[in-house]
Amino acid sequence: MARPILMHAPSFHQSAGPGRGQAPWLWLIAGTGEGPRLAAALLQAGWLVRVSVVSSAAARAYAPHPGLQLAAGAIGSLSPQDTPLAGVRQELERARSRHQPYRWVIDASHPFASRITAALARGCGEAGVPLLRLQRPELPGAAVEILGDLADLQGRVCGGERCLLAIGARRLTEAVGRTPGALHHARILPRPLALQQAMAAGLAAERVACLQPLTSGSERAAVEEALCRRWRIQTVLCRRSGGPGEAHWRAIAHDLGLRLLLLERPEEPGGLLSLSLERLLEQVGTATSGPGDASNRLPALRP
8 A cells, every 4th residue: 555645745736826916725624525526616716725635545536627736644644743733733834934825724524533623623713714614414314323422332232233333443442342242344444554443443354344435426335235235234333424425324224224323423613614515615705706705606516
């Protein structure tokens, strides 16, 4: 596996961008869900956009554009001493020193990426840079069981029940510990640390699937549905993200008649301006408009 490129040394740096006195900049922190479409709409409206993603694989979901910069790697990961807050502060300062300060910062990170959301809220507040948070919707669908936290998992899964854990690798040990006797399976990202965490949780190698999220929702759903069939899964535990991942699991659970447990999103910092995708675009406006100028709204997003 190639070593990931750290933040501020992007491997997919597609343009140095116009210089001083030209179009204004936005900093977008996103993934492969809404991020590519959001970036495309912002670029179409005349903004210069720097996108931070967690990996070089995620960066490949973004179409090349002369006004786009991509930085791959965790924010604040340049050294073991760095933190997300330090990374946010450094990036905002670098933008000012380049005479390219950010007009907006848009946090479209995963709802469970609570550390980066907290760091953005504090760092942007200190610097006086406007921050918008993308609010993912609450998805409708068949009945599910909502868990406030993993502690609520205790007693919800019976001994011998074939359970698929799709909550990421970091909390696998806790999830396994709260469901003693279950036949655990896991879907994780293909990263060495994730695999180490799965093995440390006591999962058998043949019950672990290392899969890279795909940009095509239908392909991803087909792979994960095949996993459930192969492993004869009865219960799925995933996160209530409000994004494509949750939508896929809801569809799979419905089609296969599986029980679906959803882990509730963590609370976000107070004072954040959280907006739906369309409302967020209206608030940002075009590169030549003022904030919220309805006469210069961004073009509608394509599905």
